[in-house]
Amino acid sequence: MKSSKVGLNWLCHSLCFGTIISLLLTACPPPPPLPPAEVSALTASPGDSMIQLTWTDPADEGFSHIELKNPRGMIITLDKGQQSYSEAGLVNSTAYTYTVKTVGIDGLESAGLQVSATPMAASYSQTISGKALMNTIPLRGVKVTLLTDSGPVYNYSDAEGNYSFTVTASGEYTLSPGKTGFTFSPPVYFVNMDKTNITSRDFFGSAATNYITDPWGNVWDAIPRSAKSYIVARDDCADEEGRLPTPTELYRNSQIDEGTGLLRGWGDLYELWTNIEYDINRQVTVSTSTGGVSSGIKTDAYYYRCFWPNVVSPENSPSFTGGNINTLATEQVPFELTINGVVYVMDTVDRAPLTWNSAVRECEFYGGFLPSESFYTVAIQQGLPNGTGAWNLSGTYEGLLVPTSYYAVFGVIRWNGSTNPNFNPQLDVTTTWTGETNPQRFRCASTKLSYDLSPVSSLGSGRADFPKFGLTTTVASEASASHVLASDAAFEAGGHLPNLIDYHRMISSGLPGTSSIIWNWTGDYVQNDNQANFIGVVQWDTSALSFTGRYNGASVVASTDAGRQFRVVYYPLNQAYQGPTEADCHGGRFEFSIDLGSGKQLKVWADNQDRPAATLGSALKTCYEKGGHLATKRDFIELIRHGLPNGSNGWLWTSDPSTNSYQNLVRWSGEGTKTGATAFNNVWDVSSAHNIKTASYPYRCVWTNEVRVK
Numbered sequence: 001m002k003s004s005k006v007g008l009n010w011l012c013h014s015l016c017f018g019t020i021i022s023l024l025l026t027a028c029p030p031p032p033p034l035p036p037a038e039v040s041a042l043t044a045s046p047g048d049s050m051i052q053l054t055w056t057d058p059a060d061e062g063f064s065h066i067e068l069k070n071p072r073g074m075i076i077t078l079d080k081g082q083q084s085y086s087e088a089g090l091v092n093s094t095a096y097t098y099t100v101k102t103v104g105i106d107g108l109e110s111a112g113l114q115v116s117a118t119p120m121a122a123s124y125s126q127t128i129s130g131k132a133l134m135n136t137i138p139l140r141g142v143k144v145t146l147l148t149d150s151g152p153v154y155n156y157s158d159a160e161g162n163y164s165f166t167v168t169a170s171g172e173y174t175l176s177p178g179k180t181g182f183t184f185s186p187p188v189y190f191v192n193m194d195k196t197n198i199t200s201r202d203f204f205g206s207a208a209t210n211y212i213t214d215p216w217g218n219v220w221d222a223i224p225r226s227a228k229s230y231i232v233a234r235d236d237c238a239d240e241e242g243r244l245p246t247p248t249e250l251y252r253n254s255q256i257d258e259g260t261g262l263l264r265g266w267g268d269l270y271e272l273w274t275n276i277e278y279d280i281n282r283q284v285t286v287s288t289s290t291g292g293v294s295s296g297i298k299t300d301a302y303y304y305r306c307f308w309p310n311v312v313s314p315e316n317s318p319s320f321t322g323g324n325i326n327t328l329a330t331e332q333v334p335f336e337l338t339i340n341g342v343v344y345v346m347d348t349v350d351r352a353p354l355t356w357n358s359a360v361r362e363c364e365f366y367g368g369f370l371p372s373e374s375f376y377t378v379a380i381q382q383g384l385p386n387g388t389g390a391w392n393l394s395g396t397y398e399g400l401l402v403p404t405s406y407y408a409v410f411g412v413i414r415w416n417g418s419t420n421p422n423f424n425p426q427l428d429v430t431t432t433w434t435g436e437t438n439p440q441r442f443r444c445a446s447t448k449l450s451y452d453l454s455p456v457s458s459l460g461s462g463r464a465d466f467p468k469f470g471l472t473t474t475v476a477s478e479a480s481a482s483h484v485l486a487s488d489a490a491f492e493a494g495g496h497l498p499n500l501i502d503y504h505r506m507i508s509s510g511l512p513g514t515s516s517i518i519w520n521w522t523g524d525y526v527q528n529d530n531q532a533n534f535i536g537v538v539q540w541d542t543s544a545l546s547f548t549g550r551y552n553g554a555s556v557v558a559s560t561d562a563g564r565q566f567r568v569v570y571y572p573l574n575q576a577y578q579g580p581t582e583a584d585c586h587g588g589r590f591e592f593s594i595d596l597g598s599g600k601q602l603k604v605w606a607d608n609q610d611r612p613a614a615t616l617g618s619a620l621k622t623c624y625e626k627g628g629h630l631a632t633k634r635d636f637i638e639l640i641r642h643g644l645p646n647g648s649n650g651w652l653w654t655s656d657p658s659t660n661s662y663q664n665l666v667r668w669s670g671e672g673t674k675t676g677a678t679a680f681n682n683v684w685d686v687s688s689a690h691n692i693k694t695a696s697y698p699y700r701c702v703w704t705n706e707v708r709v710k
Contacts, residue, residue, distance in 0.1 A: 642672070668680050
């Protein structure tokens with residue numbers, strides 16, 4: 001009976017509990033429905049006067065559509081799956097905010113997400129371009145004005161006559177050209193820019209009233225101006241954004257046979273000022289009626305014509321281009337040579353006859369140089385055109401002679417025509433010398449490209465740079481030393497003893513001098529009154545522009561190997577040049593390199609053995625055809641004292657004349673050195689000598705990654 005009572009009690013309790021659970025379930029309602037999840041990846045992308053919104057819909061099964069509230073309070077309904085919306089007609093540079101909500105099938109909305117963006121005007125970049133020309137000749141330096149809503153913008157035509165503008169908004173623009181001495185056709189262009197580049201808006205120039213234009217595109221006063229002192233005439237032209245012409249610019253437009261005959265004004269019967277100095281007190285003058293070249297005291301009054309060049313000469317970069325290169329008016333194509341991987345350009349027509357100092361200054365004015373006798377020789381062999389048989393000045397300093405008093409002499413050279421592949425220097429036939437005051441014709445040369453200054457990093461504040469010529473030197477002279485020790489110091493520092501041409505370019509450009517005049521070594525190996533084995537020395541004071549390179553101006557003498565102070569010249573590097581191949585070199589390739597800092601090196605390569613005996617002309621030609629140059633005496637001294645091997649103790653050609661009919665020679669035995677009993681010390685009749693230029697000797701070719709004056 002007891003067990004039956006227990007079972008009954010359990011049943012009763014179970015029924016009661018179930019009833020309670022049922023009652024509880026009936027009393028609690030189900031949870032309320034939830035809105036869909038928010039959209040994801042919501043972004044607002046601005047454009048020109050518009051904004052585009054994009055997003056990703058939620059994956060909820062109960063999701064129905066999107067409600068988007070724009071900045072004006074409007075509610076836009078967007079279907080499920082649309083996932084983007086854009087509005088146009090907005091105000092640029094104004095911020096706009098949008099709210100995006102998701103809506104379920106039961107009408108429930110999410111709280112929403114906000115996103116903002118600021119529309120901006122569309123980026124606009126189109127070009128307007130054209131040329132400035134005189135017939136087919138490009139006009140450089142034409143000032144082209146582009147008139148815009150915000151004012152004028154200027155651009156100058158380049159060496160090819162090209163100009164261009166970039167505009168950043170559509171609309172109508174006005175183009176107009178201007179250059180002193182020219183009128184242009186058309187005088188103006190009206191250009192409507194509408195997202196299309198505009199090209200070939202060319203302007204054609206012709207001489208304006210009171211001006212005339214020469215065949216090189218240069219502009220001149222139509223008639224000479226009244227006589228003034230040099231300084232007044234110079235400043236008068238500068239005030240009108242022009243300059244005085246060089247002697248050659250007057251000479252080639254004179255009434256001589258080879259001139260254009262352009263300059264025929266009444267004042268041309270007289271001598272006209274030029275911009276080239278004769279010496280510290282005198283300026284070169286030219287008569288365009290006769291072609292005569294003379295000089296006038298700077299304070300005297302002479303007629304003059306102002307000149308506006310077609311090629312502007314930048315202050316600190318080579319400008320030996322266009323009409324600055326002296327060519328035939330009908331051709332205007334320079335002559336080119338490639339030496340050590342560097343392309344040089346050269347005049348194709350002789351310049352006006354000038355003294356050595358004035359010729360050097362005219363070449364320097366254009367950023368060029370007066371070529372050496374060896375440079376001329378190679379150029380003539382390679383087809384330098386229009387040889388007239390007239391003597392041409394070279395940049396080669398050959399020493400001093402004493403007919404009655406000392407004077408400096410310089411090499412001159414001559415040839416005929418344009419085809420002289422076997423040209424050879426020969427006294428009084430193709431080469432000779434001339435005195436410092438004897439005017440001769442000449443040609444200028446320069447590198448075709450400009451190069452960065454020497455990377456030498458050891459000079460610090462003692463560095464003096466001359467970017468127009470690519471030269472670097474030291475502000476102060478180095479301590480006195482013998483010539484070979486000075487040469488060692490310069491070479492081991494990554495430079496060289498400067499040649500007279502190097503000094504002339506630097507001193508005339510303001511190289512600091514001293515109040516107490518000090519003689520400095522050059523790298524020129526010369527004669528002194530027919531006594532051999534002398535070295536050129538120079539001096540200058542704080543009035544650097546008076547440097548003339550003349551003995552009687554106390555600028556140049558020649559010295560034995562006594563102690564002198566010196567400067568070091570550093571040339572630019574042609575970083576792309578990798579030197580000769582083994583096949584280019586004779587008997588192997590000798591290489592010497594010097595670290596200049598910043599990972600840059602000066603490199604010099606040379607034949608490892610002597611080449612067979614040849615005439616001087618043949619030696620110069622062979623080295624050029626191998627891509628290098630015949631070793632200078634400076635090259636030999638530097639390299640022999642730094643290990644140049646296989647010296648045969650036989651005399652070798654150098655590329656340096658030694659005055660009159662002679663050429664410098666060197667010799668050494670075994671491996672070159674600067675120490676001990678076998679040191680190469682440039683001793684006359686031991687390691688240095690000279691002989692006539694028509695002889696034959698062995699020789700060596702040299703290559704370098706430097707960009708040198710040749």
